[in-house]
Amino acid sequence: MAIFIRSLNLLDLALDKKRNKSKPKALARCVSGNPWDIPNALLIALALANINETHMKRVIFTLIFTFCLTNIYSQDTYVKLPTVKNNCPTIIIEKDIIGNESAIGTKKELIAEISVLKEKPNRKEHKFFNLTENGIIFVSLKKETAFRTQSELNEFFGIEKNNGVYVNGYLIENFDYKIATECIMEIELVEPDSENKLEKKAINVWTLTKEERINGCERQNVN
Structure with missing residues (x-):
């Protein structure tokens, strides 16, 4: 207006x-x-x-x-690394733990609730906005999920605790989010260059397998 x-x-x-x-x-x-x-x-x-x-x-x-x-x-711009080309939705466990399908497991009795975001997300109202480009799935489990905080991961790599962390190439814009330990497939240290335009080095945590990064995921358009 x-x-x-x-x-x-x-x-x-x-x-x-x-x-x-x-x-x-x-x-x-x-x-x-x-x-x-x-x-x-x-x-x-x-x-x-x-x-x-x-x-x-x-x-x-x-x-x-x-x-x-x-x-x-x-308003719809996503902050991500330029090399990201996957179609996999983000999976959020217990409202603030980023995971993947392996954390959910194959046994239905372990799932207490599962839902998807129906309305169109926006950055002002949804702190998880930057993780929604390929859809987002919310899951509640009947088991505890071990996790690592963003600060812990940064500290392990000798980076400032409050430095921004990327997951599957997308910046996590809120420090409330953790990453499920069992879902960490790989962590790469990204150095600033003319392509990614980072101001300083950052870590990118992959919860996707190498195959999913290349070929994508079967589940699409979950929004």
């Missing part, structure tokens, strides 16, 4: 010759919702103030369309 209001103000200012000629800063403020972005937006405003009305309308509507698309899709 905020970006829509800014866009309407932008259109109003841009088509008002007196105002956009004399007050380009006002036009810049409409382009940018962040005061720190106003210098860059001012360049756009000054350019708009010097083109004719027909071209002005075309540019304004293009800007509005671009800003709206950027705002919509930025």
Whole structure:
């Protein structure tokens, strides 16, 4: 809604010759919702103030369309390593333990409850959002599940305790989550490079087998 209001103000200012000629800063403020972005937006405003009305309308509507698309899709961006190409859903045990199918076991009597996320997740309301790109399954078991915390794993590899941890290539955005010990297939140390754009080295915990990483999982589209 905020970006829509800014866009309407932008259109109003841009088509008002007196105002956009004399007050380009006002036009810049409409382009940018962040005061720190106003210098860059001012360049756009000054350019708009010097083109004719027909071209002005075309540019304004293009800007509005671009800003709206950027705002919509930025909400659904997943933070992940560039090499990740699997279709396997995330399995969460007892609300905060990341596991895999082996932790659930083959005996149905060990499963107290199992469910999937029905509504579309969003980052503001769901702390597990970044793990939902391929779906997410919640499981409650009639047995205790041993786990390792993210801090413990970081410390073992000589990394700062509060450093971000990746699981199956996806960043765990909340430190409440642990990883089931029996589900850890492999842990790799990822060094920063131009492709992953990491600021510092991080660990990526695989709960997927090598075959699943390459060929994917049978269960898909669980959302």
